[in-house]
Amino acid sequence: MSASKKTKAATISAEDAPKQYKTYAHNFKEGLGIYIEHPERNPEGRVVEYDDDFVVINDKFPKASVHLLLLPRNPSIAKQHPLSYLSTEPTFLASVRARAEQVANLAAAELRRQYGSHSASDAPYQSALEDMMSAPSTVQPEQQNLTELPPGRDWRSEIQIGVHTHPSMSHMHVHIISREANSPWLKHKKHYLSFHTRFWVGLDEFPLVDEGRRRVEEVREWPGWDLVCWKCGRGFGNRFKEFKGHLEEEFEGWKRE
Amino acid sequence: MSASKKTKAATISAEDAPKQYKTYAHNFKEGLGIYIEHPERNPEGRVVEYDDDFVVINDKFPKASVHLLLLPRNPSIAKQHPLSYLSTEPTFLASVRARAEQVANLAAAELRRQYGSHSASDAPYQSALEDMMSAPSTVQPEQQNLTELPPGRDWRSEIQIGVHTHPSMSHMHVHIISREANSPWLKHKKHYLSFHTRFWVGLDEFPLVDEGRRRVEEVREWPGWDLVCWKCGRGFGNRFKEFKGHLEEEFEGWKRE
DNA sequence: TATTCCGATAGTGAC
């Protein structure tokens, strides 16, 4: 039996193994697998945090100032379609919600780090933080009660959590991304549409009443949808370059809010 | 009256002249007008020959090794659509035929000048010509009887005469062009299709039975037609770059024929 | 809807 297995394995190795190897490591669709299998290797330094259930990474091609991916590690879950699985597994949905909300707060803090000094509405927080940091204190920073700081800007409201109707990467991934769309990696129409149209499914939309229908109804024409500014609602048709320039202008105002 | 005219002229100058100037010299569609109005100026040195009825020029963007345009000078003729006028004015058609045939012989001679030394079938002519030129003679070359030379390659058969179903330039022009399509100015699909499909109307097809119908029936889908090699009949769909490479290969064989 | 490269397609402006 052992010998039989071995023989069969040898046969597989000669015929199927190269194919399997290809579909695994060399197929781009499988590119997220390495993170859930070996987060401790911290591939390319993009692992933010991980535990037995989830891995959080920085997206390799971020489409906004902050763009994180939340990856469930359970292999049988990771291969499911997000619209289906999040609509039918309430326990899993609850665990994703809880974890994604934590990650969203992390993302909000990162937005503050990047743009706090430019923000008018964050000035009270920034001033208080500076005062606190410069004031003599015997208490360690991490022990100080940060809730005593004024709220400042609501950065969390700039973060959106959700999934794509038709993901390209085969491992389930939940996007935690800021909405201002400021990134050199935002290079074409689909990049923007995938986060700012019904192609995007917010985590708070789950469970979907008819996920199968949504997957079908969105798929045909969505690359033809107009570019519409998330900030001012202005439409740009298919004129991506012009739209990109507009986004950059909006970004300058947005970070100063 | 003279004063009145002057006043009107002044008015035109202030209001309409810029517009007229625009539609004349600065509208690309009118670009051939200068040649039929002032061939003696020989704009850009491209006038080959002219008389009261016709001007022959070298195309500014030749789509083959030899590409001449025959332009009728009569303004009321020059503004007619070629399919219509050549189908309804037999006298004009006859005069164009006679003149175009002369120009085609000129074009054939130019092909011989360019490629005669590479051509196998032209070798008898080339040898005889060289012998004649090197032989002592008191007779001037232009007085020698060239008909005594062997025929060599039939370069005239490589020349085609015709018009486009939908010309872009507003002045009537008859193309006299070699068919091998060897030119750096042949840059996209329509360039080739316009000389090697039914978009091209050979002068020998006139008068058309129903020229109006042809103008309508060809117009819609013709840019979608497949690229087909004039030499070998191979189809290349829309793959222009690949087709262009093929044309260059065919050209190498063609000139050696 | 992963990126990247290449090429085909489409719109515009031309004084």
Added chain:
DNA sequence: GTCACTATCGGAATGAG
């Protein structure tokens, strides 16, 4: 079907003993 420029759209490959 004028050219030249820009940008958009579209398919194909994508690894590596």
